[in-house]
Amino acid sequence: MNILRRTFIASVALATLTTAPFAASAEGLIAIITPSHDNPFFKAEAVGAEARAKELGYETLILVHDDDPNKQSELFDTAIARGAKAIILDNAGADATVAAVRRAKDAGIPSFLIDREIKESGIAVSQIVSNNYQGAQLGAEEFVRLMGEEGKYAELLGREADTNAGIRSSGYHDIIDQYPDLEMVAQQSANWSQTEAYERMETILQANPEIKGVISGNDTMAMGAWAALEAAGRTDVIVVGFDGSNDVRDSIKAGGIKATVLQPAFRQAQLAVEQADQFLKIGETGQEEKQLMDCILITSENAGQLETFALTQ
Amino acid sequence: MPRYWMALCLLALAACKIVENPEPAAEGSAPAATTDEARMAAKAEELWAPQVLPFVAQNATDIAQLRAALEGGPDAASSFGFRPPGEGSPWNFIAKGEGMVVAEDRTSRAAKLELDTDGDGAGDVTVQLGPVMRGTALRDSLGFLVFTDYRDQIEFAKLGRALNDKAHAALDVPETLTGRRVAFSGPFTIRSRGEAILLTPVTLEVR
Numbered sequence: 229m230n231i232l233r234r235t236f237i238a239s240v241a242l243a244t245l246t247t248a249p250f251a252a253s254a255e256g257l258i259a260i261i262t263p264s265h266d267n268p269f270f271k272a273e274a275v276g277a278e279a280r281a282k283e284l285g286y287e288t289l290i291l292v293h294d295d296d297p298n299k300q301s302e303l304f305d306t307a308i309a310r311g312a313k314a315i316i317l318d319n320a321g322a323d324a325t326v327a328a329v330r331r332a333k334d335a336g337i338p339s340f341l342i343d344r345e346i347k348e349s350g351i352a353v354s355q356i357v358s359n360n361y362q363g364a365q366l367g368a369e370e371f372v373r374l375m376g377e378e379g380k381y382a383e384l385l386g387r388e389a390d391t392n393a394g395i396r397s398s399g400y401h402d403i404i405d406q407y408p409d410l411e412m413v414a415q416q417s418a419n420w421s422q423t424e425a426y427e428r429m430e431t432i433l434q435a436n437p438e439i440k441g442v443i444s445g446n447d448t449m450a451m452g453a454w455a456a457l458e459a460a461g462r463t464d465v466i467v468v469g470f471d472g473s474n475d476v477r478d479s480i481k482a483g484g485i486k487a488t489v490l491q492p493a494f495r496q497a498q499l500a501v502e503q504a505d506q507f508l509k510i511g512e513t514g515q516e517e518k519q520l521m522d523c524i525l526i527t528s529e530n531a532g533q534l535e536t537f538a539l540t541q
Numbered sequence: 542m543p544r545y546w547m548a549l550c551l552l553a554l555a556a557c558k559i560v561e562n563p564e565p566a567a568e569g570s571a572p573a574a575t576t577d578e579a580r581m582a583a584k585a586e587e588l589w590a591p592q593v594l595p596f597v598a599q600n601a602t603d604i605a606q607l608r609a610a611l612e613g614g615p616d617a618a619s620s621f622g623f624r625p626p627g628e629g630s631p632w633n634f635i636a637k638g639e640g641m642v643v644a645e646d647r648t649s650r651a652a653k654l655e656l657d658t659d660g661d662g663a664g665d666v667t668v669q670l671g672p673v674m675r676g677t678a679l680r681d682s683l684g685f686l687v688f689t690d691y692r693d694q695i696e697f698a699k700l701g702r703a704l705n706d707k708a709h710a711a712l713d714v715p716e717t718l719t720g721r722r723v724a725f726s727g728p729f730t731i732r733s734r735g736e737a738i739l740l741t742p743v744t745l746e747v748r
Contacts, residue, residue, distance in 0.1 A: 322693065345693045345694065347692055347693060349689050349690075356627065357694065359627075359694075360694055361677075361694055361695075361697075361698040361701075362677070365675075391693050391694065391695060392694075394695055395693075395694045395695050395698060398695065398698060399698070402702065406650050406651065406673050492629070495628070499628055515626050515627075516626040516627075516687060516688065516689050517689045518626075518687075518688040518689040519625075519626045519627030519628070519630075519688070520625060520627045520630065520688060520694070521627050521628055521629050521630075522629050522630060522631065522732075
């Protein structure tokens with residue numbers, strides 16, 4: 229976090245000191261803007277994008293918007309002032325981001341979006357997102373199998389403003405609701421947060437001690453729920469997450485959380501940089517703007533191959 | 542009292558005028574549907590006869606030819622396949638052919654037929670009957686449907702679901718089929734070599 233802050237302050241200082249675009253490396257600067265790195269998923273995106281950008285000869289500027297559209301807007305101004313050649317973005321809101329991406333486009337800077345979509349096409353050059361619906365169905369099929377097709381369960385939802393929260397829930401229910409003996413006794417949002425999930429899980433357990441499973445919209449909430457279940461001595465409860473974080477991987481290997489769904493976040497970020505590079509060099513990516521990347525089910529069988537949101541062969 | 546009601550009913554009827562429902566598919570402008578589900582259901586309905594059926598008919602490959610090509614894995618059969626843009630997207634294939642129904646599960650919400658298409662007595666193609674049909678093979682094999690044209694993943698997922706629902710609604714099959722011969726056409730998705738064929742039927746006729 230300290231390094232980030234320093235980078236940010238340095239970038240602002242540079243932007244005010246130099247009017248000419250900063251270009252120490254041959255290919256120029258790529259700005260990489262994501263939510264807070266407190267969630268390892270977003271950190272993996274930044275690390276993946278940065279590594280690929282450097283390999284391709286670019287300088288990088290790593291910034292975090294903390295899911296605040298106003299802050300994101302300021303970061304776009306910073307990227308524009310710094311003369312960035314391209315912006316890699318995991319955005320702070322499907323509606324609120326449209327204006328910022330358009331402002332960059334008007335300034336001649338193409339944006340390449342990862343993980344989350346915006347609600348308009350034709351402004352960003354690429355929108356590369358995980359196939360959350362397909363991934364959620366994979367997770368739900370495994371959840372149904374683990375539950376033995378019956379019993380009471382709870383669902384933890386992500387942040388409501390985030391499209392991915394809705395799509396995952398929809399994918400879960402398209403599978404689970406086919407089984408009449410699976411009964412959802414609680415459905416609550418924990419805003420993607422581990423601490424909120426811990427609190428929600430405590431409350432849900434008190435009201436529904438007979439609960440047999442928990443399906444969670446992401447891994448950080450699954451970790452929070454699992455911690456609450458452990459504290460209550462309820463390690464018999466089946467928990468399934470979504471993202472494929474190292475934390476959940478370790479829990480799966482230790483026999484805790486049962487499964488998750490890997491979003492290829494690392495590769496997705498690298499791919500966005502590759503498309504940015506191609507676009508800057510030949511004016512096109514050769515791909516449709518919006519691209520879906522399939523997710524992969526992670527269980528005890530393949531958890532050992534998972535490292536920083538990528539499967540090793 | 543009953544006479545009073547009857548009179549009222551007649552009066553009410555007399556005040557009515559028969560207005561024909563506009564054909565939603567005719568204008569391409571579905572009535573202002575509010576939810577994604579309703580809009581995508583209308584879209585699937587609108588596309589079915591003029592676009593989906595001809596596309597499947599024109600792009601279907603004989604099942605024996607497809608199965609032979611798929612022995613080398615999905616990439617080996619790519620000349621027959623359709624794949625949405627995006628790294629790691631699986632191949633989808635549209636098959637046509639005939640087979641003998643060797644088994645069926647008609648009690649599940651995800652009802653299915655097992656077809657023997659090569660005459661060895663064992664099922665080699667699973668045909669989904671629904672009402673619940675898995676996957677997005679239908680949406681993803683229709684080359685004219687592009688994710689960029691849709692607002693977001695939710696809308697695009699609902700389109701996939703609506704097309705599966707439409708495929709189910711279009712089926713007209715007898716209650717038991719085991720031992721009968723059927724002709725079929727429809728898509729399936731293959732992610733890896735050796736994966737079983739799970740077909741979403743677009744046409745299914747009992748011979």
